Amino acid sequence: MARRLALGMTAWLLLAPGAAAQTDEQRQQFREEMRRIESLERVGQLSDAQAALDELLLEWPAEPSAVATAVRIYRRQGTLRNVLPVLERAVKVAPTSPALRQLQFGVLVDLGAKAQLREAGEAWLAEAPRSEAAYREYGIALRREGSLVETERVLRRGLDSVEDPTTLASELADIYLQQRRWALAADLWIVILDFSPRVGRDVVGYKLDTLGPAARPAAGALLARLADGGPAEQRELAAIAALYAGLPEVARRKAQALADELEGRERQEFLARFSEVATDLAQPALLDWAYREMLGSLAADTSRWEVARRIVEYDLSVGDTAAAEGTLDDFVERADAGTPTHRWASALLIRIRAAAGHADARDMLEDYARIYEDDDEFPSLVSVVAHASLQRGQPEEAARVLELVSDAGADPTVATTFMLTGALLAFYGGDYEEARLGFEVAAARLSGAARAEALRTLGFLRHGSAAELRAAAAAHRRNLEEGPLEAHDELVRGLQRATPSPARPALLLWAGELAIAGNALDGAETVLGRLGERYPESGEAPVAMMMLAEALALNGRRAEAIALLEELIIEYPESALTPIGRRRLAELREEVPRS
Numbered sequence: 001m002a003r004r005l006a007l008g009m010t011a012w013l014l015l016a017p018g019a020a021a022q023t024d025e026q027r028q029q030f031r032e033e034m035r036r037i038e039s040l041e042r043v044g045q046l047s048d049a050q051a052a053l054d055e056l057l058l059e060w061p062a063e064p065s066a067v068a069t070a071v072r073i074y075r076r077q078g079t080l081r082n083v084l085p086v087l088e089r090a091v092k093v094a095p096t097s098p099a100l101r102q103l104q105f106g107v108l109v110d111l112g113a114k115a116q117l118r119e120a121g122e123a124w125l126a127e128a129p130r131s132e133a134a135y136r137e138y139g140i141a142l143r144r145e146g147s148l149v150e151t152e153r154v155l156r157r158g159l160d161s162v163e164d165p166t167t168l169a170s171e172l173a174d175i176y177l178q179q180r181r182w183a184l185a186a187d188l189w190i191v192i193l194d195f196s197p198r199v200g201r202d203v204v205g206y207k208l209d210t211l212g213p214a215a216r217p218a219a220g221a222l223l224a225r226l227a228d229g230g231p232a233e234q235r236e237l238a239a240i241a242a243l244y245a246g247l248p249e250v251a252r253r254k255a256q257a258l259a260d261e262l263e264g265r266e267r268q269e270f271l272a273r274f275s276e277v278a279t280d281l282a283q284p285a286l287l288d289w290a291y292r293e294m295l296g297s298l299a300a301d302t303s304r305w306e307v308a309r310r311i312v313e314y315d316l317s318v319g320d321t322a323a324a325e326g327t328l329d330d331f332v333e334r335a336d337a338g339t340p341t342h343r344w345a346s347a348l349l350i351r352i353r354a355a356a357g358h359a360d361a362r363d364m365l366e367d368y369a370r371i372y373e374d375d376d377e378f379p380s381l382v383s384v385v386a387h388a389s390l391q392r393g394q395p396e397e398a399a400r401v402l403e404l405v406s407d408a409g410a411d412p413t414v415a416t417t418f419m420l421t422g423a424l425l426a427f428y429g430g431d432y433e434e435a436r437l438g439f440e441v442a443a444a445r446l447s448g449a450a451r452a453e454a455l456r457t458l459g460f461l462r463h464g465s466a467a468e469l470r471a472a473a474a475a476h477r478r479n480l481e482e483g484p485l486e487a488h489d490e491l492v493r494g495l496q497r498a499t500p501s502p503a504r505p506a507l508l509l510w511a512g513e514l515a516i517a518g519n520a521l522d523g524a525e526t527v528l529g530r531l532g533e534r535y536p537e538s539g540e541a542p543v544a545m546m547m548l549a550e551a552l553a554l555n556g557r558r559a560e561a562i563a564l565l566e567e568l569i570i571e572y573p574e575s576a577l578t579p580i581g582r583r584r585l586a587e588l589r590e591e592v593p594r595s
Contacts, residue, residue: 030060037069046077057086062093064100071103081111095124098133105141117141121154132162139171148175159191166192166199173207177214182221190225197233204237205273208244209280219244232258236270243277248286255286259293268294284318305331305341312348321352328352337371346371350381354388361385362401369404379409383417390421393481395428416445420454427457427473436461456510460503467498468507475514485518492527505531505538512544516551524551542572546581553588562588 033056040049050073053066060066067090074083087104094100101124108117121138128134135158142151155172159165169188176185189207193200204222208215219241226238235258242251255274262270275290291311308327315324331345346368354361365385369378382405389398398421408418423438439461443454460472471494479487491511495504508531515523528544535541545568553561565585569578586592 030056030063030066034065034069041069041073041076046073049073050077057089061086062090062097062100064097064103067100067103071107080107083107084111084116091120091123095127096131096134098137101134102137105137109141109144114145114147117145118150125157130161130163132158132164132167134158135162135168136171139168143175148179151175165195166203170203170207177207177211177218180214180217182217185218186221186225189222193226193234193237197231201233201237205240205277208241209277215244216246223247223250232262232266232270236273239274240277243274243281243283243286248283251283252286252289255290279314284314287314305335309344312345316352321356325349325352343372343375343377347377347381351384354385357388357392361388362397365401365404376409379405379407379418380411380414383408383414383421386421387417390424391480393477395425395477399425412445416442420446420450424476427461427469428477430470430473432461432466432469456506459506462503463501464503464507465499465501468495468501468503471495471498472507472510475511479514483518484514485520485523488514488518488520488523488527492523505535505540508535509540509544509547512547516547521551521555524548536571542568542575542577545572546577546584549581549584553584558588 033052037049037052037056040046040052050070053070053073057063057066057070067086070086071080071083074080084107087100087107090100091097091104101120104120105117108120121134121141124131124134124138135154139151139154139158142148142154152172152175155168155175158168159172162168169191173185173188176182176188189200189204192203208219211218223238223241223245226234226241228238229235235254239251239254239258242248242254255271259267259271271290271294275287275294278284278287278290288311291307291314294307295311308331312324312327312331315321315327328345328349332342332349335342335345346364350361350364350368353364362385365381368375368381372378382401386398386401389395389401402418402421402425408415419438420442423435423442426432426435426438436458439454439458443451443458446454457472457476460469464472471491474494475487475491478490488511491507491514495507495511508527512524512528512531515521515527525548528548531538531544532541545564549561549564549568552558552564562585565581565588568575568581569585572578583592587594
């Protein structure tokens with residue numbers, strides 16, 4: 001065995017100038033044997049895999065993939081210490097291999113072999129005194145071990161020894177950040193910036209982006225060390241550091257000064273990076289400034305419109321629809337009709353104005369249709385404007401808008417909106433069978449609150465009498481036009497004139513919801529109390545009690561709410577609401593904190 005090992009190592013050393021010295025046949029045989037070993041490992045035959053790997057390592061003692069597999073197999077068998085001779089043999093053959101040293105350091109740290117780790121680390125540094133990888137990996141191993149003082153010492157030695165200090169300076173800065181030693185971290189960032197302003201800008205900018213709340217003190221320390229002059233990358237980092245430091249006015253001043261000096265692509269790229277940070281840090285004024293600076297120096301081409309588009313999207317994201325409308329109006333006026341830019345701006349402007357309740361949305365829609373008659377988005381715009389008209393309590397207007405298209409198109413969301421709008425129009429118009437069919441289709445496609453509302457109306461349509469449905473339709477429309485209190489009064493009056501049907505409990509529950517939404521607690525008590533008295537076996541009865549109890553509690557009538565919840569628990573022990581009622585009762589009694 002010893003003779004074979006010696007011959008194997010001699011053969012490897014003769015071939016050691018590199019993989020190029022090894023024949024293709026040898027490499028192929030190695031790969032095939034590794035695949036066989038990994039197959040044995042996958043099926044759990046670890047002892048067989050280890051035996052085969054031991055044989056392979058005699059011929060390939062310093063092959064990183066084989067050594068890594070050995071570490072893994074010994075670890076899985078719980079005999080990690082037994083892999084140390086394999087690692088020692090490997091680093092003797094290739095003492096400056098970062099991959100092998102990394103494996104060796106990892107095992108020594110896991111085994112708690114402190115003395116051996118230091119011996120191995122110092123040996124690597126002696127073999128490669130100017131290797132950035134040697135100092136980095138040794139430092140990382142010491143840091144994993146928890147020896148931060150020694151880590152600092154090794155990385156400091158490396159900073160004085162290697163040609164490019166950026167990686168080691170970044171590693172040491174991370175340690176200082178972890179220790180909240182902001183000034184020392186900033187000093188090392190300056191080292192990176194001095195060596196390579198561009199790399200420093202990118203490295204430090206990324207680090208500030210990932211620090212979270214710690215970015216503010218770290219950026220403040222860096223800003224105190226950055227001179228006003230220097231390369232453009234350094235001044236850019238100063239502007240961005242001011243953002244992270246919570247100094248928007250300083251950031252704006254520094255960014256403006258740099259933007260005034262830069263030209264062309266460099267200027268645009270700086271402003272784009274600055275705007276990204278302003279977005280992340282929720283600085284709308286600075287974001288708006290950066291976008292408008294970008295827009296002002298761009299030619300009237302695609303890129304200019306793209307920047308303007310971003311301004312619109314930002315304005316909408318912060319709810320400033322007035323600013324977005326102004327920019328979109330400018331789009332529509334300046335862009336040529338028929339271009340993608342004009343089409344996008346026109347369509348978005350229609351959506352915004354429809355949502356805001358502007359009556360001219362339909363006129364704009366007709367203008368859009370004349371220019372973009374075959375546009376795939378047109379049915380979607382029609383559905384938006386029609387639904388908005390309906391939500392404003394203008395069903396006749398909604399019906400006229402729907403007549404602008406004969407086909408809702410292939411988009412299922414658009415088709416659902418068409419279906420829901422048509423169902424509501426049929427409901428208002430007294431065509432209850434058409435309304436029922438429409439709500440059935442729409443409810444199957446909707447989600448959330450919209451689906452719940454559709455299902456409730458569908459329940460009315462399935463079980464209510466014609467008189468009750470007339471009352472419900474009138475109340476639904478009144479709710480859109482005037483509000484929930486008026487809708488409650490309309491529904492109650494209509495129900496008083498109608499013969500009760502199986503839908504009456506659900507209708508009374510809705511009347512109670514409308515009263516609560518309209519801050520008419522007395523009205524809610526009346527209809528919800530009537531529901532519990534007349535329809536105690538209905539599924540709506542416990543819902544009504546829970547709803548009324550919550551409303552009473554919110555209005556300061558705690559004792560009455562407690563009494564109602566106690567009644568709920570006693571009268572409806574099997575209801576799904578009862579556990580919720582118990583929790584709320586305990587909260588009102590101050591037995592548990594409010595969830």
